[in-house]
Amino acid sequence: MLYFCGMNGLYGNMKRVLREGGMEDGEARAVVLLLLEKVCGWSAAEALMAEDDGSEEGKRVMEMVRRVAKGEPVQYVLGEAEFCGLRLKVEKGVLIPRVETEELVEWVVEEMGLRQRRNIENLMGEEREKGKEEEGEEEEGEEREEREGGGLQQCCSMEDKREGEEEDRRREGMRVLDVGTGSGCIAVALAKKLEGVKVEAWDVSEEALRVARENGKRCGVKVEFRRVDVLNLEPNSKTQELKNLKTQKTQNLKTQKLKNPKTQKPNHYDAIVSNPPYICEVERGEMEVNVVEHEPWGALFVPDDDPLVFYRKIAEMGRGMLKERGMLFFEINRRFGREVVQLLEGLGYREVELRQDMFGNDRMVKAIK
Numbered sequence: 056m057l058y059f060c061g062m063n064g065l066y067g068n069m070k071r072v073l074r075e076g077g078m079e080d081g082e083a084r085a086v087v088l089l090l091l092e093k094v095c096g097w098s099a100a101e102a103l104m105a106e107d108d109g110s111e112e113g114k115r116v117m118e119m120v121r122r123v124a125k126g127e128p129v130q131y132v133l134g135e136a137e138f139c140g141l142r143l144k145v146e147k148g149v150l151i152p153r154v155e156t157e158e159l160v161e162w163v164v165e166e167m168g169l170r171q172r173r174n175i176e177n178l179m180g181e182e183r184e185k186g187k188e189e190e191g192e193e194e195e196g197e198e199r200e201e202r203e204g205g206g207l208q209q210c211c212s213m214e215d216k217r218e219g220e221e222e223d224r225r226r227e228g229m230r231v232l233d234v235g236t237g238s239g240c241i242a243v244a245l246a247k248k249l250e251g252v253k254v255e256a257w258d259v260s261e262e263a264l265r266v267a268r269e270n271g272k273r274c275g276v277k278v279e280f281r282r283v284d285v286l287n288l289e290p291n292s293k294t295q296e297l298k299n300l301k302t303q304k305t306q307n308l309k310t311q312k313l314k315n316p317k318t319q320k321p322n323h324y325d326a327i328v329s330n331p332p333y334i335c336e337v338e339r340g341e342m343e344v345n346v347v348e349h350e351p352w353g354a355l356f357v358p359d360d361d362p363l364v365f366y367r368k369i370a371e372m373g374r375g376m377l378k379e380r381g382m383l384f385f386e387i388n389r390r391f392g393r394e395v396v397q398l399l400e401g402l403g404y405r406e407v408e409l410r411q412d413m414f415g416n417d418r419m420v421k422a423i424k
């Protein structure tokens with residue numbers, strides 16, 4: 056027999072803890088239902104009818120709700136967050152993916168999808184043309200053979216070889232790089248949604264990379280995760296490398312030699328995406344306590360005197376690493392829409408487009424190399 060326990064049952068007791076912690080009614084209700092669904096597998100109706108009978112499960116959810124009441128984000132308490140329809144692992148040390156970032160992913164998927172289709176159509180068109188040409192050449196060859204009475208010599212010019220390499224590159228598929236991957240949310244969602252596209256992702260934090268790798272496995276996608284500090288990449292020019300060779304000690308030199316040529320591949324990516332740290336330290340006071348006290352500082356904040364530091368560095372790097380007409384996508388601080396657009400135009404990017412998020416704030420930028 057089922058009882059309606061409502062405010063006196065487990066649901067009511069959990070909600071009371073949150074309300075006493077200062078949470079408003081609607082949010083408290085949503086959090087309790089979420090915890091009971093994820094931990095106990097209950098529907099809202101089952102949650103409302105459950106008794107607080109001192110069971111192990113009941114004790115567990117009561118403990119979780121106390122942590123939330125003290126300010127810990129519910130996603131850390133549960134150990135997971137939803138993003139683009141995926142259930143991703145999150146833990147302290149890794150930023151909880153935000154709903155605004157889902158909109159950035161949608162934009163990338165739309166644009167990459169368009170390019171992928173265009174590439175395939177072009178390739179198919181070229182193959183058809185090539186097929187026709189080959190038929191023609193075969194006929195000509197046969198005629199010549201008949202005239203000269205001998206076989207044709209195999210000739211492979213440099214031009215043929217270059218064309219072959221270009222075609223191989225296009226067949227290999229498109230490549231995307233996610234800079235500052237955190238939980239891997241952007242990279243994993245892109246790998247899931249863009250079939251045949253190779254996804255790479257960088258982060259400076261080992262903790263983040265460990266979680267991101269787990270998320271890649273969880274979602275059954277292949278992403279190449281690497282530890283890279285994007286603010287300390289050296290210019291990838293020959294002169295710079297030579298200078299490094301002369302001035303650095305052997306130990307440093309080894310990392311330098313390993314890091315640069317492999318990391319900064321010229322004309323390599325079809326798109327670079329990033330949601331880098333972008334909150335100024337002065338904005339800290341306006342933020343919710345559970346964000347400031349629980350989420351990783353290094354994932355959130357930039358110095359007040361250089362708030363665009365990541366955008367500048369990534370955009371400069373993109374000038375070399377993006378293919379011709381490659382795309383750069385950024386999530387931005389709503390205060391700096393105009394500044395980011397100006398920065399990108401100043402670096403020679405074209406067709407710079409600023410978009411708002413679902414709350415009407417300037418939030419995303421796309422630019423073409």
Ligand SMILES: C[S@@+](CC[C@H](N)C(=O)[O-])C[C@H]1O[C@@H](n2cnc3c(N)ncnc32)[C@H](O)[C@@H]1O
Nearest residue numbers: 235236237258259260284285286330331332354
């Ligand atoms: C705002 S979080 C974004 C995380 C994730 N992409 C998302 O959208 O939820 C920024 C990420 O950049 C990483 N990061 C900070 N400084 C970095 C650096 N110098 N090089 C590479 N990654 C960095 C942080 O560790 C963090 O994971």
